[in-house]
Amino acid sequence: GAGxxxxxxxxxxxxxxxxxxxxxxxxxxxxxxxxxxRLGQGLEFLIYFQGNSxxxxxxxxxxxxxxxxxxxxxxxxxxxxTQQEDSAVYLCAGRQLRNSPLHFGNGTRLTVT
Amino acid sequence: xxxxxQSPQFLSIQEGENLTVYCNSSSVFSSLQWYRQxxxxxxxxxxxxxxxxxxxxxxxxxxxxxxARKDSSLHITAAQTGDTGLYLCAGDGVGYKLSFGAGTTVxxxx
Numbered sequence: 001g002a003g004x005x006x007x008x009x010x011x012x013x014x015x016x017x018x019x020x021x022x023x024x025x026x027x028x029x030x031x032x033x034x035x036x037x038r039l040g041q042g043l044e045f046l047i048y049f050q051g052n053s054x055x056x057x058x059x060x061x062x063x064x065x066x067x068x069x070x071x072x073x074x075x076x077x078x079x080x081x082t083q084q085e086d087s088a089v090y091l092c093a094g095r096q097l098r099n100s101p102l103h104f105g106n107g108t109r110l111t112v113t
Numbered sequence: 114x115x116x117x118x119q120s121p122q123f124l125s126i127q128e129g130e131n132l133t134v135y136c137n138s139s140s141v142f143s144s145l146q147w148y149r150q151x152x153x154x155x156x157x158x159x160x161x162x163x164x165x166x167x168x169x170x171x172x173x174x175x176x177x178x179x180x181a182r183k184d185s186s187l188h189i190t191a192a193q194t195g196d197t198g199l200y201l202c203a204g205d206g207v208g209y210k211l212s213f214g215a216g217t218t219v220x221x222x223x
């Protein structure tokens with residue numbers, strides 16, 4: 001596809017369960033980013049990948065959060081033992097070069113009950 | 114602590130009025146980007162400013178980058194209801210990390 005694809009678009013899960021969120025960026029976008037956005041708020045940086053490596057994981061809120069990227073394309077963000085405070089929209093974005101614009105997906109809305 | 118401080122947090126104005134949104138930091142950025150986000154969608158780029166003192170115009174929107182490349186402003190002239198949305202500034206810092214401000218929610222009333 002032409003744009004960034006995220007799946008699922010909505011996910012409702014029970015507290016304590018694991019979830020996996022997927023991002024398929026635009027081909028050629030070597031840098032990939034994950035952000036979290038709580039209702040009505042700005043974007044909280046989680047992690048970014050340059051190729052398949054993650055130079056900066058400083059934004060991951062706890063060790064329940066992990067992410068990987070394979071083949072310089074698809075990335076997955078995994079949240080283990082979900083908590084209610086994990087409820088948010090998780091946005092993925094990619095870009096080619098530093099200082100170039102980010103291209104965002106429409107996000108995955110996660111609700112932990 | 115937010116690396117980029119945006120103000121105001123909320124702005125509600127009448128159609129036809131002007132508005133300004135500010136983005137400030139104590140850090141220097143190699144570039145600063147402005148995005149607009151509508152409900153249920155990801156942010157979409159409006160502009161990138163790179164040079165200190167730079168001014169860019171996009172129809173009724175005017176963007177300024179401070180001389181020291183630490184702050185920026187977005188000014189909208191004669192706002193329209195279609196300008197309603199969440200406005201976000203983002204700065205390119207070390208490496209490829211791009212940090213966002215908390216956003217300004219703009220509501221333009223008909």
